[in-house]
Amino acid sequence: MKRYNIVIVGGGSTWTPGLLQSLCKKKESFPLARLVMYDINAERQQVIGEFAKVLFKEKYTELDFEYTTDKEVAFKDVDFVFCQMRTGGYAMREKDEKIPLSFGVIGQETCGAGGFAYGMRSIRDMIQLVNDVRELSPEAWILNYTNPAAIVAEALNRQFPNDKKVLNICDQPVNLLRSYGRLLGRDPYEFEPVYFGLNHFGWFTHLFDKEGKDLVPVIKDIVNERGFIPVDAEQRDKSWLDTYATVKDMVTDFPDYLPNTYLQYYYYPEYKAKKLDPNFTRANEVMNGREKRVFEECRHISEVGTAEGSSVVHNDAHGDMIVEVAESIAFNRNRIYIIITENNGLVANIQDDAMVEVAATLGINGPRPFGVGKIGTFYKGMMEQQLAYEKLTVDAYFEGSYNKALQALTLNRTIVDAKKARKILDALIEANKGYWPELK
Known part of the structure; x- marks a missing residue:
């Protein structure tokens, strides 16, 4: 059986240990010859890298x-690139969440x-990453799960x-299925x-x-009767339990x-905004939790020299997937x-x-997606x-267009008011100097 070379982009991520465990668990069905972790933050990655050695x-x-x-x-001579980068790190994620909340609208990582x-x-x-990989490994598969995946996918498809x-x-669909x-x-x-649907914006019609x-009617009855919790509820932060409860x-x-x-952020934007703490957002919850x-567990494993009995992984859906x-x-x-793939008629009455995000088989020639035909007026309106x-x-x-950015935020269901959108946009431009192109 062929052995593959892979690189994990974002090696210093807190999700990387789970991914490394998954690679160990699946070494018989997906054998590797070489694995490289890559990150621009050497200090963060070293902690995970030393854990990986053990x-x-x-x-x-x-x-x-x-x-x-x-x-x-x-990126030299790799077969697969697993990409999970976070430009700006948690410091910028905190601003992403707190700046909108200061204007009374939802502050959330991807919505x-x-x-x-x-x-x-x-x-x-992401564009730079694809160019770098293609220069050194022209035939590598780039498996990207960098957020917000919908915007990233749109940009990469154009470029x-x-x-x-x-x-x-x-x-997230895998988490839901589990x-x-x-x-x-x-x-x-x-x-x-x-x-x-679209990424972080879709529906299971049948299961x-x-x-x-079809198990969808059965699941709906159970949810209506008992509520809904994630597969790994015992290890989840409170905010995630609240998120699943709203289902x-x-x-x-x-x-x-x-x-x-x-x-839920699009169905209930006012309700969700009021439930969020503008001084302690999910970014703070993640950094403190x-x-x-x-990182403490990875450092401990490096010090004692064994990973036996480690509890460093609490959600293997991410890595396994x-x-x-x-x-x-x-x-x-x-x-x-x-x-996520270009629509081309999969949802018949969407451009x-x-x-779009749809089910597909995945093989050596890539995805073969399944169409769903026309969707109803409500779902079409939401999606469009x-x-x-x-x-x-x-x-x-x-285009470096301020006007297009303003139009985008005005259309987003979590904002909808153009005057508020302008204030938020101006605050975000100030916070993201050096990260965004200049908007004129």
Whole structure:
């Protein structure tokens, strides 16, 4: 069986230890010859990298491993690039969340004005990444799950329209499928999902089991009766439990389908804004919680020299997903995943150049997506408004257009008021100097 070379971009991420564990767990089905971790932040990455040395010494002795800040070392002769970068780090994420909240609207990592700011920062670095990889490994698969994935996917599709080995994908649908499995006491790998939408903005219309029974009505009944919790609820921060709990409200108000959890920010923008603490956002929760836990545990493992009994990983859906996606491509497994791709009729009454999120089989030639036909007026209206916001955001980046940025934020359902949008935009421009192109 062929052994692959991969690079993890964003090696200093708190999610990297889980990904490394997944690579160990799946070394028989997706064997590696070489693994490189790459990050521009040497200090953060060193903590994770030293943990990785201990982990691989115990669980993957045959693996050639190193971590680096040198892109020539990282991207040379690789087969897969796993990309999870965060331009600006948690310091800028905190601003993304707190600046909108100071104006009374939602401050969130990928939704609303916060997602706009993060997206504008991410585009430049993602374009540079693709160029760097293509220079050193022209045939590598770039598996991108950098947020906000919808804006990043739109930008990359414009910049590299003929590059068919850039795949944009998100782990939240996988988290939801695993959570449905927990709810039903079933194996989520047996589910066959039917899904449509935009990233962090979609719906499960059907969820078939291996006998062909649609489980969506069953899940809706359970959610209405008992509520909804994530598959790893015992290890989740409180804000995530609150996020999943709101699914019951969404299913009650809009019972047609099962929603992506992020839709609550668009269904209930005023309610959600009032529930958020402008002085302590999710960025603070992560920095004071998962960030500290992961880095403390990695340092401890490096000191004691063993990873046995480690609790450093509390959510393996993120790591398992991207490894399994690579495996499905490498060995032509043609498993079903929910991916982001150009529409071209998949959602029949949405424009063809939309970057939609749908189910697809994944094999050696990439995704073969499943169409869903026409969607109803309500869902079409929701999607088109969000799609216009995403396209205008990318227009603003490429054109350096203040007016397009203002149009984007005015259309976003978390804001809608143009005067408020202008104030937020001006504050974000000031906070993102050096990260965004100049807007005129």
